[in-house]
Amino acid sequence: MNEPLSILDLVLNASVVVQVVMGLLILASLTSWVMIFQRGFALSSIHRQATDFESEFWSGKDLGELYVELDTENSDVIGLESIFASGFKEFSRSGQQDGADQERVMQNVQRAMRVALVREEERLETHLPFLATVGSTSPYVGLFGTVWGIMNSFRGLATVNQASLSVVAPGISEALVATAIGLFAAIPAVIAYNRYAAYVEVIMNRFEAFSDEFSSILDRASHQR
Amino acid sequence: MNLSSNEVMTYVTAILFALLVHGIVIGLMSLNWEESVRSYTELKPYYIEAAIVAENPYKAKEERAVDQEKSRRDKKLRERRKTEARLRQEQVNWARQQRLKTDVKPAEPAVLPEPTPVVEEAGETEVDPESVRSEFADELAEALTREANARKAVTDDEKAMAYVAQIRREIVQNWSRPPSARNGMEVLLRVLLIPTGEVVDVKVEDSSGNGAFDRSAVLAVTKARRFVVPTDSQRFERDFREFTVLFRPDDLRL
Numbered sequence: 001m002n003e004p005l006s007i008l009d010l011v012l013n014a015s016v017v018v019q020v021v022m023g024l025l026i027l028a029s030l031t032s033w034v035m036i037f038q039r040g041f042a043l044s045s046i047h048r049q050a051t052d053f054e055s056e057f058w059s060g061k062d063l064g065e066l067y068v069e070l071d072t073e074n075s076d077v078i079g080l081e082s083i084f085a086s087g088f089k090e091f092s093r094s095g096q097q098d099g100a101d102q103e104r105v106m107q108n109v110q111r112a113m114r115v116a117l118v119r120e121e122e123r124l125e126t127h128l129p130f131l132a133t134v135g136s137t138s139p140y141v142g143l144f145g146t147v148w149g150i151m152n153s154f155r156g157l158a159t160v161n162q163a164s165l166s167v168v169a170p171g172i173s174e175a176l177v178a179t180a181i182g183l184f185a186a187i188p189a190v191i192a193y194n195r196y197a198a199y200v201e202v203i204m205n206r207f208e209a210f211s212d213e214f215s216s217i218l219d220r221a222s223h224q225r
Numbered sequence: 226m227n228l229s230s231n232e233v234m235t236y237v238t239a240i241l242f243a244l245l246v247h248g249i250v251i252g253l254m255s256l257n258w259e260e261s262v263r264s265y266t267e268l269k270p271y272y273i274e275a276a277i278v279a280e281n282p283y284k285a286k287e288e289r290a291v292d293q294e295k296s297r298r299d300k301k302l303r304e305r306r307k308t309e310a311r312l313r314q315e316q317v318n319w320a321r322q323q324r325l326k327t328d329v330k331p332a333e334p335a336v337l338p339e340p341t342p343v344v345e346e347a348g349e350t351e352v353d354p355e356s357v358r359s360e361f362a363d364e365l366a367e368a369l370t371r372e373a374n375a376r377k378a379v380t381d382d383e384k385a386m387a388y389v390a391q392i393r394r395e396i397v398q399n400w401s402r403p404p405s406a407r408n409g410m411e412v413l414l415r416v417l418l419i420p421t422g423e424v425v426d427v428k429v430e431d432s433s434g435n436g437a438f439d440r441s442a443v444l445a446v447t448k449a450r451r452f453v454v455p456t457d458s459q460r461f462e463r464d465f466r467e468f469t470v471l472f473r474p475d476d477l478r479l
Contacts, residue, residue: 036243038235038236
Protein backbone atom coordinates (compact mmCIF):
# COMPACT_ATOMS: atom_id res chain seq x y z
CA MET A 1 0.00 0.00 0.00
CA ASN A 2 1.87 3.01 -1.20
CA GLU A 3 -1.15 5.25 -1.28
CA PRO A 4 -1.73 6.84 2.10
CA LEU A 5 -5.26 6.38 3.28
CA SER A 6 -7.10 9.64 3.28
CA ILE A 7 -9.57 10.28 6.05
CA LEU A 8 -12.37 10.38 3.50
CA ASP A 9 -11.42 6.91 2.23
CA LEU A 10 -11.52 5.60 5.76
CA VAL A 11 -14.98 6.98 6.34
CA LEU A 12 -16.31 5.79 3.00
CA ASN A 13 -14.90 2.28 3.32
CA ALA A 14 -16.21 1.75 6.83
CA SER A 15 -18.94 -0.76 7.48
CA VAL A 16 -22.57 0.40 7.54
CA VAL A 17 -22.89 0.38 11.32
CA VAL A 18 -19.74 2.44 11.75
CA GLN A 19 -20.89 4.83 9.04
CA VAL A 20 -24.25 5.29 10.76
CA VAL A 21 -22.47 5.96 14.04
CA MET A 22 -20.20 8.47 12.36
CA GLY A 23 -23.14 10.20 10.71
CA LEU A 24 -25.00 10.44 14.00
CA LEU A 25 -21.97 11.85 15.72
CA ILE A 26 -21.30 14.42 13.02
CA LEU A 27 -24.92 15.47 13.22
CA ALA A 28 -24.68 15.72 17.01
CA SER A 29 -21.49 17.71 16.71
CA LEU A 30 -23.03 20.13 14.20
CA THR A 31 -26.16 20.57 16.30
CA SER A 32 -24.22 21.05 19.49
CA TRP A 33 -22.06 23.69 17.85
CA VAL A 34 -25.20 25.45 16.61
CA MET A 35 -26.48 25.37 20.19
CA ILE A 36 -23.18 26.60 21.53
CA PHE A 37 -23.12 29.64 19.27
CA GLN A 38 -26.81 30.35 19.65
CA ARG A 39 -26.62 30.16 23.45
CA GLY A 40 -23.52 32.29 23.44
CA PHE A 41 -25.24 35.02 21.46
CA ALA A 42 -28.53 34.76 23.38
CA LEU A 43 -27.01 34.75 26.86
CA SER A 44 -24.66 37.61 26.19
CA SER A 45 -27.44 39.67 24.64
CA ILE A 46 -29.71 39.02 27.63
CA HIS A 47 -26.88 39.95 29.95
CA ARG A 48 -26.21 43.16 28.06
CA GLN A 49 -29.90 44.01 27.95
CA ALA A 50 -30.16 43.47 31.69
CA THR A 51 -27.22 45.80 32.31
CA ASP A 52 -28.75 48.46 30.07
CA PHE A 53 -32.13 48.15 31.67
CA GLU A 54 -30.77 48.27 35.17
CA SER A 55 -28.86 51.44 34.50
CA GLU A 56 -32.01 52.94 33.00
CA PHE A 57 -34.07 51.70 35.92
CA TRP A 58 -31.80 53.26 38.50
CA SER A 59 -31.46 56.50 36.56
CA GLY A 60 -34.44 57.89 38.46
CA LYS A 61 -36.83 57.71 35.55
CA ASP A 62 -40.54 57.40 36.26
CA LEU A 63 -41.40 53.70 36.34
CA GLY A 64 -44.73 54.19 34.53
CA GLU A 65 -42.92 55.95 31.73
CA LEU A 66 -40.40 53.15 31.56
CA TYR A 67 -43.18 50.59 31.37
CA VAL A 68 -44.99 52.41 28.57
CA GLU A 69 -41.74 52.72 26.69
CA LEU A 70 -41.10 49.00 26.98
CA ASP A 71 -44.60 48.01 26.00
CA THR A 72 -44.70 50.15 22.89
CA GLU A 73 -41.11 49.58 21.86
CA ASN A 74 -41.33 45.90 21.12
CA SER A 75 -43.92 43.25 21.61
CA ASP A 76 -41.54 40.59 22.91
CA VAL A 77 -40.00 41.65 26.16
CA ILE A 78 -37.30 39.38 27.47
CA GLY A 79 -34.91 39.14 30.37
CA LEU A 80 -34.96 41.68 33.11
CA GLU A 81 -37.46 43.81 31.20
CA SER A 82 -40.09 41.08 31.20
CA ILE A 83 -39.74 40.66 34.97
CA PHE A 84 -40.12 44.40 35.45
CA ALA A 85 -43.05 44.52 33.00
CA SER A 86 -44.97 41.66 34.58
CA GLY A 87 -44.41 43.05 38.07
CA PHE A 88 -45.41 46.58 37.13
CA LYS A 89 -48.44 45.41 35.14
CA GLU A 90 -49.73 43.40 38.06
CA PHE A 91 -49.09 46.29 40.47
CA SER A 92 -50.89 48.86 38.37
CA ARG A 93 -53.77 46.47 37.64
CA SER A 94 -54.31 45.51 41.29
CA GLY A 95 -53.79 49.06 42.45
CA GLN A 96 -56.55 50.32 40.15
CA GLN A 97 -59.14 48.26 41.96
CA ASP A 98 -60.85 50.21 44.76
CA GLY A 99 -60.32 49.11 48.29
CA ALA A 100 -57.57 46.78 47.30
CA ASP A 101 -55.69 45.28 50.17
CA GLN A 102 -52.07 46.40 50.02
CA GLU A 103 -50.77 43.10 51.22
CA ARG A 104 -52.72 41.21 48.61
CA VAL A 105 -51.49 43.55 45.91
CA MET A 106 -47.91 42.91 46.92
CA GLN A 107 -48.53 39.16 47.01
CA ASN A 108 -49.91 39.27 43.50
CA VAL A 109 -46.99 41.34 42.29
CA GLN A 110 -44.49 38.94 43.78
CA ARG A 111 -46.31 35.95 42.32
CA ALA A 112 -46.35 37.54 38.89
CA MET A 113 -42.67 38.29 39.08
CA ARG A 114 -41.92 34.74 40.24
CA VAL A 115 -43.80 33.39 37.25
CA ALA A 116 -41.84 35.70 34.96
CA LEU A 117 -38.64 34.60 36.62
CA VAL A 118 -39.41 30.95 36.06
CA ARG A 119 -40.26 31.64 32.45
CA GLU A 120 -37.02 33.52 31.98
CA GLU A 121 -35.00 30.75 33.56
CA GLU A 122 -36.62 28.29 31.22
CA ARG A 123 -35.71 30.52 28.33
CA LEU A 124 -32.13 30.83 29.47
CA GLU A 125 -31.71 27.11 29.89
CA THR A 126 -33.03 26.04 26.51
CA HIS A 127 -30.63 23.68 24.66
CA LEU A 128 -28.44 23.17 27.69
CA PRO A 129 -29.82 19.66 28.33
CA PHE A 130 -29.02 18.81 24.73
CA LEU A 131 -25.42 19.89 25.20
CA ALA A 132 -25.21 17.82 28.36
CA THR A 133 -26.57 14.78 26.55
CA VAL A 134 -24.16 15.14 23.66
CA GLY A 135 -21.28 15.67 26.05
CA SER A 136 -22.00 12.60 28.08
CA THR A 137 -23.17 10.11 25.46
CA SER A 138 -21.25 10.80 22.26
CA PRO A 139 -18.00 9.26 23.55
CA TYR A 140 -19.93 6.08 24.20
CA VAL A 141 -21.56 6.15 20.80
CA GLY A 142 -18.16 6.66 19.21
CA LEU A 143 -16.74 3.84 21.29
CA PHE A 144 -19.53 1.59 20.13
CA GLY A 145 -18.64 2.35 16.52
CA THR A 146 -14.99 1.64 17.20
CA VAL A 147 -15.65 -1.62 18.96
CA TRP A 148 -17.90 -2.72 16.17
CA GLY A 149 -15.34 -1.81 13.52
CA ILE A 150 -12.49 -3.56 15.32
CA MET A 151 -14.70 -6.58 15.85
CA ASN A 152 -15.33 -6.76 12.13
CA SER A 153 -11.73 -6.29 11.16
CA PHE A 154 -10.63 -9.06 13.49
CA ARG A 155 -13.34 -11.31 12.18
CA GLY A 156 -11.96 -10.69 8.72
CA LEU A 157 -8.54 -11.67 10.05
CA ALA A 158 -9.83 -15.14 10.86
CA THR A 159 -10.29 -15.98 7.19
CA VAL A 160 -6.83 -14.79 6.16
CA ASN A 161 -4.04 -17.36 6.05
CA GLN A 162 -1.20 -15.02 6.77
CA ALA A 163 -2.16 -12.60 9.48
CA SER A 164 -0.30 -9.37 8.97
CA LEU A 165 -0.73 -5.93 10.42
CA SER A 166 -1.71 -4.48 7.06
CA VAL A 167 -4.81 -6.67 7.03
CA VAL A 168 -6.29 -5.30 10.25
CA ALA A 169 -4.73 -1.86 10.28
CA PRO A 170 -7.16 -0.12 7.89
CA GLY A 171 -10.17 -1.59 9.71
CA ILE A 172 -8.93 -0.46 13.09
CA SER A 173 -8.00 2.93 11.72
CA GLU A 174 -11.43 3.51 10.26
CA ALA A 175 -13.02 2.25 13.45
CA LEU A 176 -10.98 4.68 15.51
CA VAL A 177 -12.28 7.55 13.41
CA ALA A 178 -15.65 6.96 15.09
CA THR A 179 -14.16 7.51 18.54
CA ALA A 180 -12.35 10.58 17.30
CA ILE A 181 -15.59 12.11 16.03
CA GLY A 182 -17.34 11.18 19.27
CA LEU A 183 -14.71 12.96 21.32
CA PHE A 184 -14.72 15.87 18.92
CA ALA A 185 -18.45 16.26 19.52
CA ALA A 186 -18.30 15.65 23.25
CA ILE A 187 -15.49 17.89 24.41
CA PRO A 188 -16.91 21.25 23.23
CA ALA A 189 -20.38 20.22 24.38
CA VAL A 190 -19.18 19.47 27.90
CA ILE A 191 -17.15 22.66 28.10
CA ALA A 192 -20.01 24.76 26.76
CA TYR A 193 -22.52 23.11 29.05
CA ASN A 194 -20.47 23.85 32.16
CA ARG A 195 -19.74 27.37 31.08
CA TYR A 196 -23.33 28.21 30.16
CA ALA A 197 -24.76 26.58 33.26
CA ALA A 198 -22.56 28.88 35.36
CA TYR A 199 -23.53 31.84 33.18
CA VAL A 200 -27.25 31.08 33.57
CA GLU A 201 -26.75 30.88 37.30
CA VAL A 202 -25.15 34.33 37.35
CA ILE A 203 -27.95 35.85 35.29
CA MET A 204 -30.63 34.22 37.39
CA ASN A 205 -29.07 35.57 40.58
CA ARG A 206 -29.14 38.99 39.06
CA PHE A 207 -32.77 38.62 38.07
CA GLU A 208 -33.73 37.46 41.53
CA ALA A 209 -31.91 40.34 43.15
CA PHE A 210 -33.63 42.76 40.82
CA SER A 211 -37.06 41.29 41.46
CA ASP A 212 -36.53 41.58 45.22
CA GLU A 213 -35.40 45.16 44.88
CA PHE A 214 -38.24 46.00 42.55
CA SER A 215 -40.86 44.48 44.85
CA SER A 216 -39.51 46.46 47.79
CA ILE A 217 -39.73 49.62 45.70
CA LEU A 218 -43.32 48.79 44.77
CA ASP A 219 -44.11 48.04 48.40
CA ARG A 220 -42.79 51.39 49.43
CA ALA A 221 -44.75 53.07 46.65
CA SER A 222 -48.01 51.38 47.67
CA HIS A 223 -47.54 52.48 51.28
CA GLN A 224 -46.92 56.04 50.22
CA ARG A 225 -50.14 56.06 48.34
CA MET B 226 -41.89 28.30 22.09
CA ASN B 227 -42.44 31.13 19.67
CA LEU B 228 -39.31 32.60 18.23
CA SER B 229 -38.79 36.26 17.69
CA SER B 230 -37.03 37.53 14.62
CA ASN B 231 -34.11 38.38 16.83
CA GLU B 232 -33.78 34.79 17.98
CA VAL B 233 -34.12 33.45 14.46
CA MET B 234 -31.20 35.62 13.51
CA THR B 235 -29.09 34.20 16.33
CA TYR B 236 -29.93 30.69 15.14
CA VAL B 237 -28.96 31.46 11.57
CA THR B 238 -25.64 32.95 12.58
CA ALA B 239 -25.06 30.06 14.97
CA ILE B 240 -25.60 27.55 12.18
CA LEU B 241 -23.22 29.44 9.94
CA PHE B 242 -20.59 29.55 12.66
CA ALA B 243 -20.98 25.87 13.43
CA LEU B 244 -20.53 24.96 9.78
CA LEU B 245 -17.49 27.20 9.64
CA VAL B 246 -15.93 25.52 12.66
CA HIS B 247 -16.48 22.06 11.20
CA GLY B 248 -15.16 23.10 7.84
CA ILE B 249 -11.99 24.48 9.39
CA VAL B 250 -11.45 21.41 11.55
CA ILE B 251 -11.99 18.94 8.72
CA GLY B 252 -9.77 20.97 6.42
CA LEU B 253 -6.94 21.09 8.95
CA MET B 254 -7.26 17.40 9.67
CA SER B 255 -7.15 16.34 6.06
CA LEU B 256 -4.20 18.64 5.43
CA ASN B 257 -2.13 17.32 8.30
CA TRP B 258 -3.31 13.81 7.65
CA GLU B 259 -1.55 13.47 4.32
CA GLU B 260 1.73 14.80 5.69
CA SER B 261 1.78 12.67 8.78
CA VAL B 262 0.93 9.52 6.85
CA ARG B 263 3.53 10.14 4.18
CA SER B 264 6.32 10.24 6.71
CA TYR B 265 5.41 6.80 7.93
CA THR B 266 5.17 5.10 4.56
CA GLU B 267 8.92 5.46 4.14
CA LEU B 268 9.50 2.73 6.66
CA LYS B 269 10.07 -0.60 4.93
CA PRO B 270 9.38 -3.75 6.89
CA TYR B 271 11.95 -6.50 6.68
CA TYR B 272 11.12 -10.15 6.46
CA ILE B 273 12.94 -13.22 7.59
CA GLU B 274 12.48 -15.76 4.89
CA ALA B 275 12.23 -19.39 5.72
CA ALA B 276 12.53 -22.08 3.10
CA ILE B 277 12.69 -25.83 3.11
CA VAL B 278 16.30 -26.75 2.45
CA ALA B 279 16.07 -30.51 2.60
CA GLU B 280 13.45 -32.99 1.65
CA ASN B 281 12.88 -36.54 2.57
CA PRO B 282 15.19 -38.61 0.35
CA TYR B 283 12.96 -41.67 0.43
CA LYS B 284 9.94 -39.77 -0.68
CA ALA B 285 11.94 -38.29 -3.52
CA LYS B 286 13.04 -41.76 -4.51
CA GLU B 287 9.52 -43.07 -4.60
CA GLU B 288 8.33 -40.20 -6.67
CA ARG B 289 11.15 -40.72 -9.03
CA ALA B 290 10.30 -44.37 -9.33
CA VAL B 291 6.76 -43.55 -10.30
CA ASP B 292 7.98 -41.01 -12.81
CA GLN B 293 7.79 -41.64 -16.50
CA GLU B 294 10.61 -43.58 -18.05
CA LYS B 295 11.86 -40.68 -20.05
CA SER B 296 12.52 -38.48 -17.11
CA ARG B 297 14.07 -41.48 -15.47
CA ARG B 298 16.41 -42.01 -18.35
CA ASP B 299 17.41 -38.37 -18.35
CA LYS B 300 18.10 -38.44 -14.70
CA LYS B 301 20.21 -41.53 -14.91
CA LEU B 302 22.19 -40.05 -17.72
CA ARG B 303 22.79 -36.91 -15.75
CA GLU B 304 23.84 -38.82 -12.68
CA ARG B 305 26.18 -40.91 -14.70
CA ARG B 306 27.77 -37.91 -16.29
CA LYS B 307 28.16 -36.22 -12.97
CA THR B 308 29.89 -39.24 -11.48
CA GLU B 309 32.10 -39.46 -14.49
CA ALA B 310 33.11 -35.82 -14.30
CA ARG B 311 33.72 -36.12 -10.64
CA LEU B 312 35.88 -39.12 -11.10
CA ARG B 313 37.90 -37.38 -13.76
CA GLN B 314 38.52 -34.48 -11.48
CA GLU B 315 39.55 -36.79 -8.74
CA GLN B 316 41.90 -38.55 -11.05
CA VAL B 317 43.82 -35.37 -11.54
CA ASN B 318 43.99 -34.74 -7.84
CA TRP B 319 44.65 -38.08 -6.34
CA ALA B 320 45.20 -40.61 -9.02
CA ARG B 321 48.82 -40.87 -7.98
CA GLN B 322 48.04 -41.33 -4.35
CA GLN B 323 48.17 -44.69 -2.69
CA ARG B 324 44.56 -44.44 -1.64
CA LEU B 325 43.39 -45.25 -5.12
CA LYS B 326 42.81 -48.84 -4.32
CA THR B 327 40.07 -47.84 -1.93
CA ASP B 328 37.12 -45.65 -2.73
CA VAL B 329 37.57 -41.94 -3.13
CA LYS B 330 34.88 -39.28 -3.04
CA PRO B 331 35.14 -35.55 -3.39
CA ALA B 332 32.31 -34.66 -1.08
CA GLU B 333 32.65 -34.37 2.65
CA PRO B 334 32.74 -37.71 4.40
CA ALA B 335 32.01 -40.25 1.70
CA VAL B 336 30.53 -43.60 2.39
CA LEU B 337 30.87 -46.04 -0.41
CA PRO B 338 29.91 -49.64 -0.41
CA GLU B 339 32.73 -51.26 -2.26
CA PRO B 340 30.94 -53.44 -4.77
CA THR B 341 28.55 -50.76 -6.05
CA PRO B 342 28.95 -49.66 -9.65
CA VAL B 343 30.35 -46.32 -8.58
CA VAL B 344 33.21 -48.01 -6.84
CA GLU B 345 33.82 -50.22 -9.78
CA GLU B 346 34.29 -47.16 -11.87
CA ALA B 347 36.51 -45.63 -9.23
CA GLY B 348 38.72 -48.66 -9.61
CA GLU B 349 39.19 -48.28 -13.33
CA THR B 350 40.61 -44.81 -13.53
CA GLU B 351 40.50 -44.53 -17.29
CA VAL B 352 36.89 -44.67 -18.47
CA ASP B 353 36.05 -44.63 -22.13
CA PRO B 354 32.94 -42.49 -22.68
CA GLU B 355 31.78 -44.87 -25.37
CA SER B 356 31.95 -47.86 -23.08
CA VAL B 357 30.16 -45.90 -20.38
CA ARG B 358 27.43 -45.05 -22.79
CA SER B 359 26.98 -48.60 -23.98
CA GLU B 360 27.11 -49.81 -20.42
CA PHE B 361 24.50 -47.28 -19.57
CA ALA B 362 22.36 -48.40 -22.47
CA ASP B 363 22.50 -51.95 -21.17
CA GLU B 364 21.56 -50.83 -17.75
CA LEU B 365 18.75 -48.77 -19.13
CA ALA B 366 17.31 -51.75 -20.95
CA GLU B 367 17.68 -53.75 -17.81
CA ALA B 368 15.97 -51.03 -15.82
CA LEU B 369 13.16 -50.89 -18.33
CA THR B 370 12.50 -54.59 -18.05
CA ARG B 371 12.65 -54.34 -14.31
CA GLU B 372 10.23 -51.51 -14.41
CA ALA B 373 7.90 -53.49 -16.57
CA ASN B 374 7.96 -56.23 -13.93
CA ALA B 375 7.34 -54.01 -10.98
CA ARG B 376 6.38 -50.50 -11.83
CA LYS B 377 6.76 -49.00 -8.46
CA ALA B 378 9.71 -50.98 -7.26
CA VAL B 379 12.82 -48.99 -6.58
CA THR B 380 15.91 -50.45 -8.13
CA ASP B 381 18.47 -52.10 -5.93
CA ASP B 382 21.09 -49.58 -6.82
CA GLU B 383 18.90 -46.71 -5.97
CA LYS B 384 18.02 -48.38 -2.74
CA ALA B 385 21.64 -48.83 -1.89
CA MET B 386 22.33 -45.23 -2.78
CA ALA B 387 19.54 -44.14 -0.51
CA TYR B 388 21.01 -46.14 2.36
CA VAL B 389 24.44 -44.74 1.69
CA ALA B 390 23.09 -41.21 1.63
CA GLN B 391 21.29 -41.81 4.89
CA ILE B 392 24.41 -43.17 6.57
CA ARG B 393 26.45 -40.25 5.27
CA ARG B 394 23.94 -37.78 6.63
CA GLU B 395 23.97 -39.37 10.05
CA ILE B 396 27.73 -39.34 10.24
CA VAL B 397 27.90 -35.70 9.14
CA GLN B 398 25.38 -34.78 11.79
CA ASN B 399 27.49 -36.30 14.50
CA TRP B 400 30.79 -35.01 13.24
CA SER B 401 32.21 -32.02 15.10
CA ARG B 402 35.55 -31.06 13.65
CA PRO B 403 38.36 -29.98 15.93
CA PRO B 404 39.81 -26.49 15.54
CA SER B 405 43.03 -28.00 14.23
CA ALA B 406 41.24 -29.39 11.17
CA ARG B 407 42.59 -28.00 7.90
CA ASN B 408 41.60 -28.27 4.30
CA GLY B 409 43.26 -31.23 2.64
CA MET B 410 43.24 -33.45 5.70
CA GLU B 411 41.84 -36.85 5.04
CA VAL B 412 41.17 -39.78 7.27
CA LEU B 413 39.85 -43.10 6.05
CA LEU B 414 37.91 -45.26 8.47
CA ARG B 415 36.86 -48.85 8.16
CA VAL B 416 33.52 -49.46 9.79
CA LEU B 417 32.16 -52.86 10.79
CA LEU B 418 28.45 -53.40 11.25
CA ILE B 419 26.24 -56.23 12.42
CA PRO B 420 22.97 -57.00 10.57
CA THR B 421 20.89 -54.82 12.89
CA GLY B 422 22.96 -51.86 11.70
CA GLU B 423 24.86 -51.33 14.93
CA VAL B 424 28.48 -50.28 14.75
CA VAL B 425 30.74 -52.90 16.29
CA ASP B 426 34.13 -51.63 15.22
CA VAL B 427 35.73 -48.51 13.80
CA LYS B 428 39.31 -48.58 12.68
CA VAL B 429 41.52 -45.87 11.30
CA GLU B 430 42.64 -47.22 7.98
CA ASP B 431 44.59 -44.22 6.82
CA SER B 432 45.42 -41.50 9.31
CA SER B 433 45.46 -37.82 8.49
CA GLY B 434 48.45 -37.29 10.69
CA ASN B 435 46.43 -35.18 13.07
CA GLY B 436 45.33 -37.20 16.07
CA ALA B 437 42.50 -34.88 17.07
CA PHE B 438 41.08 -34.99 13.58
CA ASP B 439 41.22 -38.80 13.46
CA ARG B 440 39.53 -39.04 16.83
CA SER B 441 36.77 -36.67 15.78
CA ALA B 442 36.04 -38.88 12.77
CA VAL B 443 35.97 -42.05 14.86
CA LEU B 444 33.76 -40.33 17.38
CA ALA B 445 31.35 -39.24 14.65
CA VAL B 446 30.79 -42.86 13.62
CA THR B 447 30.58 -44.24 17.13
CA LYS B 448 28.20 -41.50 18.14
CA ALA B 449 25.88 -42.46 15.32
CA ARG B 450 25.91 -45.91 16.97
CA ARG B 451 23.38 -47.39 14.62
CA PHE B 452 22.75 -47.02 10.92
CA VAL B 453 19.77 -47.91 8.82
CA VAL B 454 20.78 -50.87 6.66
CA PRO B 455 18.87 -53.05 4.22
CA THR B 456 16.88 -55.84 5.85
CA ASP B 457 17.85 -58.09 2.99
CA SER B 458 20.69 -60.06 4.56
CA GLN B 459 22.30 -60.90 1.22
CA ARG B 460 22.52 -57.25 0.33
CA PHE B 461 23.78 -56.37 3.75
CA GLU B 462 26.57 -58.89 3.59
CA ARG B 463 27.60 -57.68 0.16
CA ASP B 464 27.54 -53.92 0.69
CA PHE B 465 27.13 -52.93 4.28
CA ARG B 466 28.87 -55.45 6.49
CA GLU B 467 32.09 -53.62 6.11
CA PHE B 468 32.65 -50.28 4.46
CA THR B 469 35.06 -47.39 4.43
CA VAL B 470 34.37 -43.77 5.18
CA LEU B 471 36.52 -40.89 4.00
CA PHE B 472 36.50 -37.69 6.03
CA ARG B 473 37.63 -34.52 4.31
CA PRO B 474 36.78 -31.02 5.60
CA ASP B 475 36.41 -29.39 2.20
CA ASP B 476 34.41 -26.43 3.29
CA LEU B 477 36.95 -25.01 5.73
CA ARG B 478 38.76 -21.76 5.01
CA LEU B 479 42.12 -22.88 6.35
